Amino acid sequence: MEAVYVKEEQLRSYCERAFKKYGFNEQDSKTITDVLVAADMYGIETHGSQRLEMYRQHIQKGYIEVGAQPSVAFETGISAVVDGNRAMGQVVSKYAMDIAIEKAKKSGIGMVTVRNSNHYGIAGYYSNMASEQGMIGISMTNSFPVVVPTFGRKPMMGTNPIAVSIPAKPNTFYFDVATSVAALGKVEVRNKKGVDLPVGWGVNEEGKDEVNPQHLFDNVMNREGGMHPVGGSSQLFGSHKGYGFSLLVEFLTGVLSNGVTSNHTEEDGIMGVCHYFMAIDPKVFGDPEAITEKWSTYLQELRDSEKAYGQDRIYTHGEKEAEKEEAYKKSGVPILPKTIEEMKNLANQLGMDFGIDA
């Protein structure tokens, strides 16, 4: 199936209009749309506009309270605890990262932990908010439980992404990864394609290797099996390392915020997802320009270093996203015909124009 290329502005308009139909105000609709379209522009379609349906379901389930706004529950000059008040994750998270950035401008650092929020889209959108202002940005979230501890079979951690953005030339260093061996979206993609999973991605309800993507997905939904952390199932390749990074995310999000860890999300009709945001002004370590210069030089040395057999390019993090964004600004965003069809149906159901040339 050939993808349809949709102009960024049309996609943006479609999303904004849909979120207004969901009941969000103008400003919130713009905020949410900006996060989703950023994912589409980076080529991370699992976190882009095709998530409109998921968010509608989360509203229907009562996870997301349309119109709710986050508030500060506790703060110091360098830190804050934000209560998301069950508002939309993107609205909560932009609010929280704005606070982290403001504190970093005054105090050199801002650390904000968030409880009682919802699915926030791509982690890296928020870390980029800091790097766009010349700062080091960090963003993390927990989620519903997907990942098992090393030697376990019950999902106890979320996919728990960690995103870090650091100013660099020619592109921002942009590192945004799930601490699971792969994102859950990749299991869905393999399921659609009818391709087995590699051994080491997941474990089933009996605690044995699972390679069937549909079965793994069902197991995760039933909380009876799950994905492995980065490093896979065995200490031989560092499963305990991915497990540890995942736990750091749980601590900074669910624990420090006095919220919930991933194994207690989606209880009592509340999603309860928790986030963590940090902004650091590099000035507190010296001359920001010199730091960016040294960092950019190193990244170039990495890209220029000798390649493995059969490889012709070494990437540094953020290059792929920057290249996709540049290409899609010209070509439009590629969207599968099936997704286009779903978007059309949604527009009909919401009683709004489709507004996309496809």
Add this chain to the structure above:
Amino acid sequence: MEAVYVKEEQLRSYCERAFKKYGFNEQDSKTITDVLVAADMYGIETHGSQRLEMYRQHIQKGYIEVGAQPSVAFETGISAVVDGNRAMGQVVSKYAMDIAIEKAKKSGIGMVTVRNSNHYGIAGYYSNMASEQGMIGISMTNSFPVVVPTFGRKPMMGTNPIAVSIPAKPNTFYFDVATSVAALGKVEVRNKKGVDLPVGWGVNEEGKDEVNPQHLFDNVMNREGGMHPVGGSSQLFGSHKGYGFSLLVEFLTGVLSNGVTSNHTEEDGIMGVCHYFMAIDPKVFGDPEAITEKWSTYLQELRDSEKAYGQDRIYTHGEKEAEKEEAYKKSGVPILPKTIEEMKNLANQLGMDFGIDA
């Protein structure tokens, strides 16, 4: 070969006396010894007292300047840049983490980056300094180049460990891992045992998989091949994730300190290793006791969760070390006869009593 069990106090005395013979003053000898014996007591023998010979070589090469002391090159209320002045890594690092802790006591957080230092032993010793005072501690270091970027074959990053210590009951959460797929010490261990490496640990000078431990070790020393990041050689298991975590360490250590990245260590007769230390007072997020309580509950839930097939225990990070420490306090530290022999020879060369019952 049966290990000899050496009493902690005898091991400590032996190391302190040896470092005084190397020319360190009483205080520095105690500091260095405390870091090495902590590693022995945790069962991390690759970073314990058997490293005495390596440090002697580093002194002879001129990497370590005996008697040199670190100094503050730049600071703010929440941060500092320390110049190690080529002093012993443990002396530099205790000094730097003490600064981070002092700043955290006053300002809620202390971040200290360090340049121009040397091999600092186990990363977790310093993060534990913070958790022993009820704080969250973080410690990282770069090193001589060992790890290749994803799709590369030339070592450009160090093993770049990340250690995090967080107060918890009954044991401190203690996470201390190399961001390489395995520690270089594990390659040495397999070499001594004559066992091949798993495919995915290393790459040779032609950029192909290397399973011979001696060959990989030689390649690393010649900077012509190296180990892979956590996640191995392919994106399928998250190589780009381990690569990214490794780069974060390079940024916080070598770049923020205005020092050198791992690929530029050991140039011009200088080791040049760089570190990063952070302490956070949990008070800036609310009630420290409630935070510890919630965290400890979650760690217990993880340990109690359902096990994978054939597994009877799920660990949380720090349990193994705490159990070893408790056991070794009673039994003494197990040391291989070959190492005992080396230690005896060193005592003879230094003209000091051996002082160990073996």
